[in-house]
Amino acid sequence: MIGHAFMGAAHAQAWRTAHRVFDLPARPVMTVVAGRDEQATRAAAQRQGWAGHTTDWRTVLERDDVHVVDVCTPGDTHAEMALAALGAGKHVLCEKPLANTVAEAEQMAAAAREAERHGVWSSVGFSYRRTPALAYARELVARGALGTVRHVRAHYLQDWIVDPAFPLVWRLQKDKAGSGALGDIGAHVVDLAQWLTGQRLTDVAGHLTRFVERRPLAEATSGLRATSGEDDVETGEVTVDDAAVFLGRTDGGALATFEATRFATGRKNAMRIELNGSAGSLAFDFEAMNELDVYDGTVPARDAGFRRVLVTEPDHPYAGAWWPPGHGLGYEHTFVHQVADFVRDVATGTAPSPSFDDGLQVQRVLDAVERSSDAGATWTPV
Numbered sequence: 001m002i003g004h005a006f007m008g009a010a011h012a013q014a015w016r017t018a019h020r021v022f023d024l025p026a027r028p029v030m031t032v033v034a035g036r037d038e039q040a041t042r043a044a045a046q047r048q049g050w051a052g053h054t055t056d057w058r059t060v061l062e063r064d065d066v067h068v069v070d071v072c073t074p075g076d077t078h079a080e081m082a083l084a085a086l087g088a089g090k091h092v093l094c095e096k097p098l099a100n101t102v103a104e105a106e107q108m109a110a111a112a113r114e115a116e117r118h119g120v121w122s123s124v125g126f127s128y129r130r131t132p133a134l135a136y137a138r139e140l141v142a143r144g145a146l147g148t149v150r151h152v153r154a155h156y157l158q159d160w161i162v163d164p165a166f167p168l169v170w171r172l173q174k175d176k177a178g179s180g181a182l183g184d185i186g187a188h189v190v191d192l193a194q195w196l197t198g199q200r201l202t203d204v205a206g207h208l209t210r211f212v213e214r215r216p217l218a219e220a221t222s223g224l225r226a227t228s229g230e231d232d233v234e235t236g237e238v239t240v241d242d243a244a245v246f247l248g249r250t251d252g253g254a255l256a257t258f259e260a261t262r263f264a265t266g267r268k269n270a271m272r273i274e275l276n277g278s279a280g281s282l283a284f285d286f287e288a289m290n291e292l293d294v295y296d297g298t299v300p301a302r303d304a305g306f307r308r309v310l311v312t313e314p315d316h317p318y319a320g321a322w323w324p325p326g327h328g329l330g331y332e333h334t335f336v337h338q339v340a341d342f343v344r345d346v347a348t349g350t351a352p353s354p355s356f357d358d359g360l361q362v363q364r365v366l367d368a369v370e371r372s373s374d375a376g377a378t379w380t381p382v
Helices: 006-021 038-048 057-062 075-087 102-116 132-142 181-197 331-348 356-374
Strands: 032-034 052-054 068-071 091-095 122-125 149-157 201-209 214-216 235-237 243-250 255-261 270-277 280-285 291-296 307-310
Touching: 006 038, 006 331, 032 038, 032 057, 038 052, 052 057, 057 075, 068 075, 075 091, 075 102, 091 331, 102 122, 102 356, 122 331, 122 356, 132 181, 132 270, 132 280, 132 291, 149 181, 181 201, 181 243, 181 255, 181 270, 181 356, 201 356, 243 356
Parallel strands: 032 052, 068 091, 091 122, 149 255
Antiparallel strands: 149 270, 201 243, 214 235, 243 255, 270 280, 280 291, 291 307
C-alpha cells in the first residue's frame, strides 16, 4: 500500500479484516507499506500490521512477493503510481477520484484495459458502493421496483473547513487535489447516481464557489489551527472550490441535482441520495447508513408511505457476513467489502468493479462541471 494516512488507515484495516469475515479464494498478506517519512511510515507499518515499510514506493514494484498495489495518496500521484504498477504486472486498487485530469484518467483507463489482456486487474475505490443499503437500493432499481427513474437528488455535506483559520492542507491545493469539494466528495455522489440508476450523465450545468481565498500555511501553524485574527501568520492561496452545485441530464432521461460542500456547518458526513421513479422512490442518508427509505407507488394511496428498511438481514448484500439482524455496520465496513470483492475478483479472473473506465467517466463529469462553471453555468456536454 502506498500512503498510510486517513485513507491508508481505512484500507489497511480492510486488508487485515476481509479474509477473517468473508470466505475468500485468496488471503491478503500485508507485505509492505510505502510513505514519504521514514519514522511515520515505520510507525504506520507497526500500527496497521504491515510486515515491512519503505520510503521509496518504486521499490515495491520490483518485489516478487507483491501482487497488488493499493494507491492511497493524493490525486496528483495516482497516474504515475498506477501506471507504473500496471506496467510491472501488479493488480491495482486506486483511491478516488481516479486522477486529477481527464487526460490522466484516459491514460490510466487505457493502461488498465491493456493490462486486463494479460490477466492484470484494476479498480477505483468508490467505497460507498459497498454500503449494504446502497447495494440493496441498486438491486431494487435493477429489478424495476422504481419503474422509470425520473429524478436523482444527491448531495454530500461536510463542515471541516468552515473555520477560515483552518490551515492550507493539500486537499485545498489544486495541483495536489485536482479540485475541492467537487472531486473530494462530489465524485462519490456522481458515481452513486450513475451506478444506482444504470444511467450516465450526458451534460451538466454547474457553479463552483470559494468562500475563503487564503488560509494559514500548515507549516506555520505546526499542525494546529491558527486563531482567527492572527495577522502575523503566513498564509497561502486556496486554489480549489469550497462548494459545488450542478444540474445533470442522463442518457435515460432523468434530471439530476447535485450539491457538494465542505462548508455545511453542523454536517459531518451527510452523504444523501434520493431517486424518484414512475413506480416508487428510495432515499438514503449515510449518517443512518444501515437504513433505506422505500416508497411503493403501486399500492393504494391510503396505504402508501415511505417505509424504513433496516438493511441488516442475512440475505441483504454483505450484511450476512457480520452480525445478527439489527446490529449495524459502520464506515470502515465499506472498505472491508471493497477489499473482499477485489480479492475475489482478482483470484477468479473477474473484471473488478468499479473499473478505471468507471473512474474515467466520473472524471469527465467533474471536468464538465468545471467547464460549465467557467462558462457561466451553461449546459456543457460530458
